[in-house]
Amino acid sequence: MDTINHHKTPLWFWCIGAIALLWNLAGLAAFFMHLTMTPDMLAQLPEAHQALYTQAPDWLNVAFGIAVVGGTLASIMLLLKNIFAVILYSLSLLGVLAQNSYSFFMSDTFTVLGNEAMIMPILVIVISLFLMWYSLQLKCIGLLR
Structure with a gap:
C-alpha cells in the first residue's frame, strides 16, 4: 500500500x-506607465529628464519588459509551486541587469537625477538576486516541481 505524504506548505x-x-506587479505597472507616457506628460518633465527619456535606446524597453513580465510570471509560477519559476526569475534578473547597466554605465542618469536615484535600481537588483536564489533553494528542497 502506498503512503501519501501530505506536507503543509509553510506560511513563509x-x-x-x-x-x-x-513587487513585480508594481514593476509591471511602472512599465505600463513608462510605455504610455504621452508627449504632453513628457513635456511636463524638466528638459534633462526629457532627454533621458527620449535618448534611451529601444533595447532598454525590451530589457525592462523582460524584467517585469518575467518577474511577474515567475512569481505566479512560484505560488503555483512550478519549477518554471527558476527559469523565469533567471530571465527577469537578466532583464534587470541589462536595464540597470544602461543607467549605471551608459548614460548620465545619476548626474541628472542625483546619487539618491541609485537607491531604487540597487534595490531592484538585490530583490531580483534574492528571488532567483530563493527559487533555486525551493527547487533544492523540493517545494518547486
Missing part, C-alpha cells in the same frame, strides 16, 4: 510569494 512560502508577486 506564501508570504514571500505574495510579496514577490506584489
Whole structure:
C-alpha cells in the first residue's frame, strides 16, 4: 500500500510569494506607465529628464519588459509551486541587469537625477538576486516541481 505524504506548505512560502508577486506587479505597472507616457506628460518633465527619456535606446524597453513580465510570471509560477519559476526569475534578473547597466554605465542618469536615484535600481537588483536564489533553494528542497 502506498503512503501519501501530505506536507503543509509553510506560511513563509506564501508570504514571500505574495510579496514577490506584489513587487513585480508594481514593476509591471511602472512599465505600463513608462510605455504610455504621452508627449504632453513628457513635456511636463524638466528638459534633462526629457532627454533621458527620449535618448534611451529601444533595447532598454525590451530589457525592462523582460524584467517585469518575467518577474511577474515567475512569481505566479512560484505560488503555483512550478519549477518554471527558476527559469523565469533567471530571465527577469537578466532583464534587470541589462536595464540597470544602461543607467549605471551608459548614460548620465545619476548626474541628472542625483546619487539618491541609485537607491531604487540597487534595490531592484538585490530583490531580483534574492528571488532567483530563493527559487533555486525551493527547487533544492523540493517545494518547486
